[in-house]
Amino acid sequence: MDKPTRQRPLMYGLSTCGWCRKARTWLEERFGEGGFDLIYVDLLPTEEKIKVMAELRKYTPSPAFPMVLADNECIIGYREDEYRRVFGA
Amino acid sequence: MTIDPERVRKTYEQLKADAEAGGYHLNPDEAWTLGLVEGLLINEDRYGYWACPCRLASGNKDEDLDIICPCDYRDPDLHDWGACYCALYVSDEVLEGKRPLQSVPERRPAQCPKAGPRPEPAGGIRLWRCRVCGYLCAREHPPGVCPVCKAKRERFEPFVLPPSALPGP
Ligand code: SF4
Numbered sequence: 001m002d003k004p005t006r007q008r009p010l011m012y013g014l015s016t017c018g019w020c021r022k023a024r025t026w027l028e029e030r031f032g033e034g035g036f037d038l039i040y041v042d043l044l045p046t047e048e049k050i051k052v053m054a055e056l057r058k059y060t061p062s063p064a065f066p067m068v069l070a071d072n073e074c075i076i077g078y079r080e081d082e083y084r085r086v087f088g089a
Numbered sequence: 090m091t092i093d094p095e096r097v098r099k100t101y102e103q104l105k106a107d108a109e110a111g112g113y114h115l116n117p118d119e120a121w122t123l124g125l126v127e128g129l130l131i132n133e134d135r136y137g138y139w140a141c142p143c144r145l146a147s148g149n150k151d152e153d154l155d156i157i158c159p160c161d162y163r164d165p166d167l168h169d170w171g172a173c174y175c176a177l178y179v180s181d182e183v184l185e186g187k188r189p190l191q192s193v194p195e196r197r198p199a200q201c202p203k204a205g206p207r208p209e210p211a212g213g214i215r216l217w218r219c220r221v222c223g224y225l226c227a228r229e230h231p232p233g234v235c236p237v238c239k240a241k242r243e244r245f246e247p248f249v250l251p252p253s254a255l256p257g258p
Binding site: 014015016017018019020021041042046049053061062064065077078079 | 090121124127129142143144145148175176177194195
């Protein structure tokens with residue numbers, strides 16, 4: 001599996017999912033609204049969706065949402081403990 | 090996309106009544122649950138069925154059958170984690186505060202095995218089994234709606250009770 005390399009955290013989520021809403025709120029509180037990138041995969045056109053899912057499979061065999069990518073880190077599911085470890089509280 | 094709050098509220102009330110009647114419980118955090126019900130209605134408008142709000146639907150109903158709410162994974166997740174994957178449904182223990190609500194790992198296989206008729210053993214009694222809640226019935230055809238969990242007819246699979254499971258003469 002590859003490791004993501006990025007400066008800004010990037011969250012992949014679903015616009016209808018409760019855990020994704022919680023993850024978004026956590027990241028907003030930590031980084032501010034413009035401090036991270038957010039992609040709602042369910043809102044993408046089909047072709048883009050397929051591309052994004054292929055991209056996510058580079059980091060994990062079974063992508064699930066929310067999925068937060070940061071430098072060398074890929075956090076799957078709403079994991080406050082992991083967010084704190086990676087981003088500091 | 091947002092849904093008329095009136096429609097969300099009505100659906101929520103109906104779902105809650107159905108859940109309680111079947112021995113299930115919706116998450117008592119009303120804001121959370123209303124958010125998920127809105128997600129279900131968004132998916133109803135988008136795909137034509139209640140695709141799970143916390144999973145990426147393909148838009149192809151046959152491929153998504155196992156994740157139409159209530160999904161095939163709800164009951165095992167309620168048992169193991171006290172909540173379904175989305176935490177729309179919670180167990181008695183979570184409802185009563187005896188167990189904390191935590192996020193639930195995905196149990197749906199990454200490569201979904203094609204749902205379809207399974208090979209049937211010969212002989213025995215033919216039943217229909219609800220893939221969502223395990224309800225069994227011995228009718229010619231599956232019911233239109235599962236009387237326990239309200240899953241629709243297409244979620245039933247043939248189930249054969251082997252002769253060895255039957256009481257002897
Ligand atoms: S029962 Fe299954 S489909 Fe319905 S909200 Fe829960 S996890 Fe999603």
